[in-house]
Every structure is written in structure tokens, then in C-alpha cells.
Amino acid sequence: MGRLWGGTVRRRFTILYAGGFLGSGITLLALTYLMSGTRVTTLAPEQIPERIPTGPSSLASAEQQIQDLGRRLSDVHAQQNHRLLVGSLIALAVMACVSILLGRILADRVLRPLRLITAATRWISAENLHQRLAVTGPADEVKELADTVDGLLERLEASFAAQRRFVGNASHELRTPLATMRASLDVAVAKPEPAAQTVALAGRLRTELDRVEHLLDGFLVLARAQHSTLADRTPVSLGELARKALTARGAEITAKTLTVDDEVRANVWTRGGEALLSRMVENIVENAIVHNQESGWIRISTEHTPTEALLVVETGGCVLDQDQVDRLARPFERLGADRTGPEGSSGLGLSIVAAIVTAHGGRLALLARPEGGLRVTAALPSASGAEG
Template identity: 80%
Template sequence: VMAGLSLLLGRILAGRVLRPLRLITAATRRISAENLDERLAVAGPADEVKELADTVDGLLERLEASFVAQRRFVGNASHELRTPLATMRASLDVAVAKPEPSAQTVALAGRLRTELDRVDHLLDGFLLLARAQHGALGAPAPVALDELAREALAARAADLAPKGLTVDDDTRAGARTRGSRPLLSRMVENLVDNAIAHNEDGGTIRLATAHDAGGARLVVETGGPVLDQERVDRLTEPFERLGADRTGSEGSSGLGLSIVAAIVAAHGGRLVLLARPAGGLRVTVELPAAAGTEG
């Protein structure tokens, strides 16, 4: 009897001791780069458990400060670089505007403007990436993914023809999420741009939207050669490309899919990149459904 009672008391005491540790473990697992502002904030006596929780909170505070500083640096540096770029453009305009500029001057100005456009595009990517990673969504609003997809396709009709690309538009109404329309629009535009730039001549692009109780989905599929899934998994990292085996890679900023990943994460969604067995790439974006959306 005494042995059974001792065992029971031991379990009760062990449960009371371990319960705070389990709560700390569960709370720590919920915290990621997107919610580093959360703290454990364990109350109670100043014992070893509270000391552990306070240590974790201190670590989270230092990590949050580091992440914020990094994102602020990217944004500030990108803004600061606008001034010298504008000065360069003005200098080119002055040189070309002189009476009877030489053919070499005009040709050089054209090449330099092309490079300046590429730098501008890269800076835009940096700013958008910093904004998305910082969670600067603005006032959230209901957004229809099928509308964004059709708008992106319509704006890029002239880019589809030269490569002879065929578009299979399977977008349907009802796939609605809630968030920043400008950011979500850029997300869809980047996916369509990626599908056009990294496609083979005469290839296909399929866009589809769907919704259910789990949320809203957007799927973008392209044809092409069979890709390596391990390399595809790294495409959301900045400046990561598949290389020469994807047509157009050399002209890419390397930020397109990393921006997509940041926007999806900022909206509490999930991004899946899949190398299709038949060749090409399948990109799936899963986002929370807007309130009131029927499955």
C-alpha cells in the first residue's frame, strides 16, 4: 500500500514539476522568425523554471533586435542607393542631349540605361522583400486570387507571344484570402513572370485557383525539362537559380521566388515547389481563407 501511495505521490509531484517545462517547450516551438515579438513571460516564484524561461525570453529579445536591424538595413540601403542611380541617369541624359552626340556615346548610354534598369529592379526586390519579411501588410482586405491571376496574365500578354506559350486558365471565383492586395498581387505577378521566363519555347503555363474549408489555393504549373527536386527546394533562397538549364535564368534578379515565399509567410500561408515528374515546375500557394468564404 505504502509503495503504491508513494508511486502515486511521485507521479503527482513529477507532473507539477514538468508541467511548466512542457508549457515552455510548447510556447518556444510556436515562436518563429515571423513572431519573434512573442515572449514566454512565465510568472511565479524565482526558481530554476522561471530562470530558464527568462533566459529564453532574453534570447528571443536579442534575436528580434537582430532580425529587425537586418531588415531595416536592407530597406535603408536600398533607399540610399536611389540617389546615385538617379544622378547616373541624369548624367546620361545630359551626355546624349548635347548637340550631335557621337554614335559611341549614344550606344554606351543605351547599355548603361539597361544596366541601371536591372539595378533598379533589384532594389525594388530588396525593398519588397524587406517589407514582406517585416510584416508590413498595411490594412488587410479580402483579395480574390483568381482576379489577381487574370490581371497578371492580361498585363503580360505581349510576353507570351514571342515564346509561343499556351496558357491554360483554370482560375475560378471563390478563392479569396485576406491581406495586402499590393503584396499578394506582386506574389502572383512574380509567379507568372517566373513561369514565362523559365519556360521552353512553345511551352505551357497552367494557372488554377481553388478553395475549401482549409483555405484558398493558387497553382502555377509550367512544362519543360525534368528538374532536380533538391535544387528546386532551394529556389526560395535569395539569388538561388537552377542555372543554365532554365532558359532566361541569366537575366533574372534571383529574388522572384524568395519574395513570393516572404509574402506567403507574412500572410500565414504555405508555399510548395514541386518538380513535376513529366518535366517543369508546379508551384502551389496555400493561404487562409477570407472570413465568410464558403468551402
């Protein structure tokens, strides 16, 4: 019974209304049946004797007729009760069917405005926050709920607009002082016979400026992936992006003497922003190289299913804790000193990947391999290369 009651609101309303109708019908039929027991039953004319005997000699015969009459009355009363009981059961069965039908109709009518609100709210996303439910009608609880949702959408739209403005302005406002400091260092070092301390200080400052610029670039990409709309969705080959990322990192792969098992297929397509998807693949490949051990291995493959385009990157290494691996998609999360990478690492690599995958309606799976190492799977909606 608990499982039946724990279904949808429509089912619960149907059961509630049907139970109310059926209970009322049962009560009415029960009262009718109980009151029928006090009714006086009359005999048909043909059941009444034509003449009642008189005189002492006929006393025994009269008593016999009275007993016969009583039995006939009892039989007639029993038949009436039986017919009433059968009729009541039939009426009860009909009432049960009618109660369920009426309960379902009433539940549908009561929940119709809520279904409309749910469908409209589900359709609204970050790309069309300007849409509103705009429910009309009397000022009841349903309209109050719709107005509350409209107010929430208005606040979300304002918040998203402010974040987009920040992403657009921060790239200019924050990069300008970095460029100025870098130019000042170049001027200081370009002077004739600069002091050794000046050259050393300029080198350290350039390194720190590179780290700040790299971190800023990561922040901007993360913010753009989380809060920007993807209006320029085009067919993109994950295989081609993976090949470009491997080629760009060829020197690092050679320096670490890594073995690359290339199972990349070019005909694995998805739809989205090419710049963001390229950054996603680059970050996954960079993570596999930077956080790998010397003379280790990388297995990279692309494949597709009827609904998804998959990029899978695996690396070897020590056995990792899955609970810690699950937190790698958060900004600045790392797996101890052995996976922190170089000092220039921003700690945003996989969090940027997670944001880009989510923005494209996909899913990111990080799995600690039982044999050691990490398996990264980016699953995006599949598309055809002929789309455009």
C-alpha cells in the same frame, strides 16, 4: 518498454515517481512478509488440551496429542501466512494505483512552470517580440530558463528592429544614386548631336542600371517579406490577382506563343497584404513565362479547401531533378542555362514567393513533374471575401 519511456516528459516523470513509490511499497511488504516467518504462533485456549495424561500407560496417548498439537500449529501458521500474503497483494494493488496517481500529480506540479513558459513562448511571434515571460518566483532553474528566453527575445527584437530600419532606409539611400546616374545619362544624350560612342555607352549603362534597380527592388521586397509585420491584412482574391498577372504579361505570352490553360476561380480568398500577395502571384506567373520553352504551355488554377486557398501553376518542358528544384526557393538558385532566363533576371523570383508565403502562414511546394516541367503550389490560409 522503450516506446513507453520515450513519450512526453510528463509520462516519464509519472513512471519515475510511480516506480519509486511502488518500489518502496514492494520492499516494505517483502520485509514484513519475511519477518513474519519468525513470529511465534500461539494457540487459542480451546485448542489446548484440558489435561495432559501422565504415567507409562499414557505415553503413547501423549505422543499422539503432541503430534496433533504440532499439526494444529502448522495449520494455524499456514493460515496466517496465507492471510498475510493475500493482504500484502491487496495492499500492493492499492499501492500501485496510489503510486500512479501521486506520480501524475507530482509530474504535473513539477512541469507546470515549464508548460507556462512553453505556452507564452509559442504565443510570441515577430509581431509581438516586445512581450516577455517575466516569470516571478525564487531564483531556481525554471526562473533562470525564463530569464534566458527573455534575453533571447530582447536580442531578437533589437535585430528585427535594425532590419526593419534598413529596409526603410535602403530604398531611399540606394535609389538616390541610381536616379542621379540615370539623369546624368539623359543629360549627356540630350546634348545637340551627341557622339555615337556616347549614345552607345548610355544605352549599355541604362541596361545595367535597369538590372541593378530590378535587383534592388527584389532585395527590398524579399527583406520586407521576411522581416516586416503584416498589419494591413485584408481579404484578397487569388483569382483576381492571377487574372491581372496574366493580363499584364499578355505581350510576353504572345511573343512566345504560349498556350494558357486558364482555370482561375475568383472566389478563392485569403487574408494578407495585397501588395505582397500581388507580387507573389506576379513572380509565379513571370517564372512560368520566362523559364518556359517556345510554343509551350501554362496551366494556372485557383481552388480552395476548408482551410487553404491554393494557387497552382504548371508548365511543361524537360524533366527536372527534384533535388535541384527543392533549392529554387533560395536566392540566386537556378536550374542550369536552360532556365536562367534573360540576363536581367535577378534570381530572386521564387525566393521572394517563398518569403511572402511564409510571412502569411502558408506553404510553398515546388514539384518536378514526372512528364517534364514544373508545378508550383502556393497554399495560403483560406478566408471569406465578406471578411473585412
